[in-house]
Amino acid sequence: MAIDEVLADLKQKIDEKLPKGTTISSVEFEGPQLVMYTENPWSFADNGNIVRNLAKTLRTRIVVRPDPKVLVPPEESVNKIVETVPVDSAIANYHFDPDVGEVIIEAEKPGLVIGKHGETLREITKKIGWTPKVVRAPPISSRTVKNxxxxxxxxxxxxxxxxKTVGRKIHRECTSKDQWVRVTSLGGCKEVGRSCFLLSTPESCVMIDCGVNVGSEEHMTPYLYVPEVSPFSKLDAVVITHAHLDHQGLLPLLYRYGFEGPVYCTPPTRDLMALLQLDYIDVASKEGGRPPYSSADVREVLKHSIVLDYEEVTDIAPDIKLTFHNAGHILGSAISHFHIGDGLHNVVFTGDFKYEKTRLFDPAVNKFPRVESVVMESTYGGVNALQPSLQDAEGHMQQVIKNTLQNKGIVLIPAFAVGRSQEVMIVLEDAIRKGLIDNVPVYLDGMIWEATAIHATYPEYLNNDLRKLIFQKGENPFLSECFRPVDSNELRQEIISKREPCVILATSGMMNAGPVMEYFKAFAEDERNTLVFVGYQADGTLGRRIQKGWKEIPLKTGKxxxxxxxxxNVEIIDGFSGHSDRRQLMEYIRKMKPRPERVFTEHGDERSCIDLATSIHKKNKMETRALTNLETIRLV
Structure with missing residues (x-):
């Protein structure tokens, strides 16, 4: 059946189910959603069950939009919104989009605009016709979010x-009589970096992650030239598990070379992804390299992004449904659950995950409606890769900082802009507020402050404790006065020349490049200072060499x-990693419900991947395998 015939059939079914007096003028697929246009949007606002019942019957996501002829003029609409919402909601901005009949309301307290069970939003729709969408006004101004x-x-x-194009492709008719599911490894197997997989069926091709290994020239990019993935135009979609470059850093390259499909991720991942991609090409240019793509390609990614919240089941191809779940790794990181065919197979790609509650996030989800196969990370999958508890790690950090400051020294922490920095910030803010360490400035250099502003924009993605602190008590630890963004080279040079006791968090986390290198050059020779590693240091990076005890460090300069x-001093403080340690990885599978039939390991060095696969097999008596780049595994 042609798509237009499918739409006509859907419209007829909808008309039959609608209550008397409620009509729709047209229906259209837009991305994974079926959009219904109506001249009486207030009928739908009054009765939320209409859409819920239709979605259940038709088994698709439905959005109701007003017909343009019923929309109240924007100026008059603003007055009516102001009359309807509480003054305390602190509305910062409005944007009216007549093409979709939506008004975006930016507010400091979106919950007050939404109202109990959405009552205020329904009232707004009745008065103005427009469909109100509420977004949070960022408490810290974020250039990225604003742009x-x-x-x-x-x-x-x-x-x-x-x-519209994506929607018609998703809802095309399945034509193949064959049934099989395959996973092809394009990068990130028996190594850390350049994660990339292809999930394929007779009907569909979906890429999961498209990373770059910034620490290796030889193994920098995934195997994107192999026939399984070429040309890129045959891909139905790309799914991004989280925003770190080793999982999404080459995504814009796909658009440069012919991909025109959607990319699915969570809202924070989209924003952090753009930030890190633009920084990646900026750093490459400054270092005299040739960036693999341009800022125009990054904008193409944004145009094609479809954001999904956790637990939202979404069609992404004719025979594949996707659901994101919290991964506990970084802001917006997602365990990706794929339901293939009509119950044919269910496969989970963990991406990077943390199976433990941290200062920022709840533990990764491992309960699913169904799961037969799991593709999981193994960063700390080695037999002896155990990390101390977060409590021990925090105590260790407090003691290291206290000792260094007493010696009039400076603490330098190389940190990933996204994830570890914010975790460490929460710990430092708590320790300073409680008087456990001196109230010294905590300088944030590189992209850390901008990444923190994005965290502040999406508090609903943080753990329960932080959400309560921010929403109920009105306390946001990211806004503490101890944090000082380093927003100019002049301030950086002033910190270096003054050499006063302080804590500096600076990128990059593995000391490949970035502002951390300027501080390192300035402070490395003074024995009063301390270099603190809180994250994974990959082989070949400067961070790993320092951890191994190098005392003479050759650095390239302009001369x-x-x-x-x-x-x-060099201190390695394990426990802050966003990755699960060996014990947590084993527990994640042991406690997974339902119990999977097979587990594939990836994203770890060769020994770690093999050790973890072997141990899971022995402990759980299930099929396991450490994946190798360029191999294809048939799941069904």
Whole structure:
């Protein structure tokens, strides 16, 4: 059946189910949603069960939009919104999009605009016709969030056409009589970096992650030239598990070379992804390299992004449904559950995950409606890869900082802008507030402050304790006065020249490049100072060499190679990692419900992947395998 015939059939079914006096003028697929246009949106606002019952009957996501002829003019609409919502909601901005009949309301307290069980939103719809969408006004001004929201507004017409094309492709008729499911490993197997997989059926091809290994020139990119994935135009979709570059850093390259389909991720992942992609090409240019893509390609990613919240079941291909679940790794990180065919197979890609509650996030989800196969990370999958508890790690960090400050030294923490930095910030804020360490400035250099602003924009993705603190008590630890963003080279040079006791968090986390290198050059020879590692240091990186005990560090400068004499103390504080340790990885599978039939390991060095696969097999008596790059495994 052609798509237009499918839509006509759906409209007829909807008309038959609608209550008397409620009508729709047209239906259209937009991305994974079926959009219904109506001249009486208030009928739907009054009765939320209409859409719920239709979605259940038709087994698809449904969105109701007002017919343009019933929309109240924007100026008059603003007055009616102001009359309807509580003054305390602190509305910061409005944006009216006549193409989709939506008004975006930016508010400091979106819950008050939404109202109990959505009552206030329904009242707004009745008064103005427009469908209100509420977004949080960022408590810390984020350049990234502001630019992305503005970009989406400006490009709404083009984006609507993209979504229509995507929607028609998703809802095309399945034609193949064959039934099989395969996973092809394109990167990130028996290694850390360049994660990339292809999930394929006779009907569909979906890529999971498309990362870059910034620490390796030889193994930098996934195997994107192999026939299974070429040309890119045959891909139905790309699913991004989280925003770290080793999982999404080459995504814009796909659009440069012919991909025109959607990319699915959570809202925070989309924003962090854009931030890190733009920084990646900026750093590559500054270091004299040739960036693999341009900022225009990053904008293409944004245009084609479809954001999904956790637990939202979504069609992404004719025979594949996707659901994201919390992964506990970084903001917006997602365990990706794929339901294939009409119950044919269920496969979970964990991406990077943390199976433990942390200062920022709840533990990764391992309860699913169904699961037969699991593809899981093994970063700390080695037999002896155990980490101390978070409580021990925090105590260790407090003692290291206390000792260094007493010696009039400086603490330098190389940190990933996204994830570890914010975890460490929460610990430092808590320790300073309780008087456990001196109230010294905590300088945030590189992208850390901007990434923190994005965290502050999405508090609903943080753990229960932090959400209560922010929403109920009005206390946001990210806004503490101890944090000082380093927003200019002048301030950086002032910190270096003054050499006063302080804590500095600076990127990059593995000391590949970035502002951390300027501080390192300045402070490395002073034995009063301390270098603190809180994250994973991959083989080949400067961070790993320092951990191994190198005392003479050759660094490239504009004048050639400079030898740095390493006298500062080095502390490795395990426990802050966003990855599960060996014990947690084993527990994640042991407690998974339902019990999977097979487990594939990846995202770890060769020994870690093999050790973990072997141990899971022995403990749980299930089929396991450590995946190898370029192999294809048939699941069904």
């Amino acid at each position: 992305i929201r503005e970009f989406m507004k400006t490009n709404h017409k083009e984006r609507k056409e993209i979504l 050639g190679t400079e030898m740095i004499h390493m006298n500062m």
